[in-house]
Amino acid sequence: MRIRERPFETNLISEAISRSLNEGSAAVLATLMEVPGHKSAVLRIGAKLLVKDSGERVGSLGEGELDDAVARRVNAFLSSRDEARSLSAEEFAPDVEALRGASVLFERIEPEPRLVICGAGHVGASLARIAALAGYRVTLIDDRPEFVHRELFSAPREQSIELIIATDWSESVLEAIGNGRGVSVAIVTRGHKQDEDCLRAVISAAPDYVGMIGSKRRTNIVLDKLRQEGADENELKKVRAPIGLDIGAVSPEEVAVAILAEIVAERRGGFGAPLSAWRRA
DSSP states (O other), rough: OOOOOHHHHHHHHHHHHHHHHHHHHEEEEEEEEEEOOGGGGTOOOOOOOEEEESSEEEEESSSSSHHHHHHHHHHHHHHTTTTEEEEEEHHTTOOOOGGGEEEEEEEOOOOOOEEEEEEOOOOHHHHHHHHHHTTTTEEEEEEEEGGGGGGGGGGGGGGEEEEEOOSHHEEEEEHHHOOOTEEEEEEOOHHHHHHHHHHHHHHHHOOSEEEEOOOOHHHHHHHEEEEEETHHHHHTTBBSSSSSOOOOOOSSSHHHHHHHHHHHHHHHHHOOOOOGGGGOO
């Protein structure tokens, strides 16, 4: 069946997608792929519905009952970490007999992943470069101007790294994190005081991922200090400290790889185990 375009609806959805990305929000674009024979006069292949994580809707698949069923599935789809998935009505609306035979493509719409790095020393700088190469939108913060000078990040790929001089760690970190959606934070500063200032701000912003570098002793000192100040225990438990996966990293670049590996695993739902482990099971 030929897809019939409706320019007005397409423009509305395109504009809504742009707004959602600018707001840092996640959304799902649902496209009708198959239509049951008894619904062919009402539904059209290619119809689209955008559902934001806030519940706001733009467009329609052609029938309110179908739109409602898709909207109910959005949170589960966003939680799955799938980029796209085609589902039959029997899967997402098994109780609605009238929709049997319909198929809908669910696509994730969200801004590029962001990484805020507190501390531009050897590890922080290495992490910024590797993350930028991996497609993250990187913000690198330090209170030492000479560590976030553009000349240090002059390669073409490094030009996208946002460099911030922190006159106040808390203010700079909070501004960089924004609403926290799609944001990972790596705290790799040079000392306890800077760690405390950054983590205190980060916990209140609730980003998707928080990690802090340091030995067990050093990270415990910082966490205990914030605990004594009354920080939310549930938020403290989410902090990955020490940060990163255990790959035996030694050099700053290797430590940066270990950190980014954990961030990617958390974002994608990975486990950090060798893919070949099944051969030795």
